[in-house]
Amino acid sequence: MTFLPSSLVKGSVGRRLVSGAGANFLGKVWVLLVQLLFVPVMTAKWGVEGFGVWLMITTIPTYLALSDFGFAMAGGVELTSSVAKGDQDSALKALQTTWVFITSISAIFVAVVFLAAVLWLNLSGSTFAEPFTKSEVFWAICLVTGAAALSLQMTVQKIVFQATHKYALGTILMDLSNFIVSMCVLFSVILGHGIVVAAAVQFVGRLVCALAYMKTRHFYEPWATVGTKHFDKATLKRLFRPSLGALTLTLANSFALQGVVLTIGWALGPGYAAIFATCRMLTRIPLQFSGLLVRASLPELTRSQSQNDPKLTKQLTYWNLRFGLGVLIPSFVLLGILGPTLIDYMSHGEMNAGHLDFLMLGLAAALSGSWTIVGTRLIALNRQGEFAHIALMLYLIVALVPFVSSEDLLLVYLAMILSDAILLYVVNLKDRQ
Structure with a gap:
């Protein structure tokens, strides 16, 4: 990966960045393959409406991720900082406090979703489930x-890999698990099964992968166990x-x-939802x-700033911007044409x-990528709260725009572009302070 300077690549930080970016x-190749296959397979087998229902149901993992109150991200930064300082006691407190909180809150969230699904199942007159039955959609939701x-439990395990210079290993195993599960779901649809079987395959596959992931973490870092012994109220x-x-920030996204x-x-x-989601998927x-480099550099930025190394911090930020914009700008033009x-x-x-749809969505994606790159240095110090509330306000407005659109997505596109442009300005301002 020659986009990094030779002086950086030769060091241990450079090697970790190269392996992490790789x-x-x-992982993104696997995601791209799955995304490109899901659209033709599901629209062919279930129709556009059926695919739209699946897309709406599979938003649940995102909202479950919100139930951790951001502790996975904050705990990961705390754990990385503690390991960098050689403080294992603080590292265990950070890990187990994070795990206890996330496990407890996610259990409550699962119960709430189940009860909400039961209530919805007993409502009459809903057409949301079509072309599936309401019973099928209920079981799919569960x-x-x-x-x-289960995926959230894997996320807690992943922060251990991230904190102990094993970002690449933790990432590739996590992404491989996601790929395997997605392909199993895809094959179930190809074989002619409906939404319930597809959801069941996803659950069983995730269970097997989660157990394997936890076993691997224990093999490499046996000290980093989850439990309640080191749960700490002060932490x-x-x-x-x-x-x-x-x-x-997660809620905003x-x-x-x-x-x-x-x-x-x-x-x-649902038809409009399927078209919009597919166009945006391609532009994103x-x-x-x-x-690629931004995510791999996050633990390195935490370490460099924890160890007071401003030179390395500036170097990492510069190369994040150079690589990110080098990908975003040409792709924006190409997708606008093709x-x-x-x-x-x-x-x-x-x-x-x-x-026009692709040009506007592509511009929004380019602006989003730009402010994310600039904001990484803030996130590495748990300073995301300085701009997250602004992102939440802007993106909430974007999410409400479809209700005032009259069968036209143009207003949605404009709202997305404006919100990301404002965020780029705000994050850049905070980073300079």
Whole structure:
């Protein structure tokens, strides 16, 4: 990966960045493959409406992730900082406090989703489930929620890999698990099964992968056990403020991603939701690749700032920007030209979108990627609370825009572009302070 300077690549930090970015790249290739396969397979087997229902149900994992109140992110930074300082006692407190909190809150969330699904099942007159039955959608919701809870447990384990210079290993195993589970779901659909079987396959696959992931973590870092012995109230209080910032940022992103899909689906119909989600998926593929180095650099930025190394911190930030923009700008132009042809081919002619749709969504993705790159240095110090509330306000407005659109997504696109432009300005201002 020659985009890094030779002086950085030769050191241990450079090697970890290269391996971490490589692991991220492989993971994104798997994600891209799954995304490109899901659209034609599910629209062919279930129709656009059925695919739209699946997309709406699979927003649940995002909202389950919100139930940790941002503790996974804040706890990961705390754990990385403690390990960098050689303080194992504080590291265990950070890990187990994070695990206890996340496990307790996610259990409550799962129970709430189940009760809400039961209430919805007994409502009459709902057409949300079509072309599936309400009973099928109910069981799919329950199974997808269970799979999401298992995924959250894997996220807690992943912060151990991140904190102990094993970012690449933790990432590639996590992404491999996601790929295997997604492909199993895809094959169940190809074989002609419905939404319940697909959700059941997702749950069982996630269970097997979660157990294997935890076993691997124990093999490499047997000291980093989860439990209640090292749960610490003082650590909980200290993490609460940055975790709220992380929660707010996650909630904001959920409004910008899954929230918009849901409101488009409710206001304009599942068909519109499927078209919008597919177009945006294509325009955000470059965004996923532009973050390869950014994600790998997060623990390194935490260490460099914890150990007071401003030179390395500035160097990491500079190369994050250079690599990220080098991916985003050319991709924005290319998808603006080829996007309509690509979506028509992927959906067997069932979905139609114009060049303007792709240009506007591509611009929004480029702006989003830019402010994310700049904000990484703040996140590495648990300072995400300084801009997260602004992101939440802006993206909430974006999620509500479909309700005032009259069968036209143009206003949604404009709202997305404006919100990301404002965030880029705000995050850049905070980073300079």
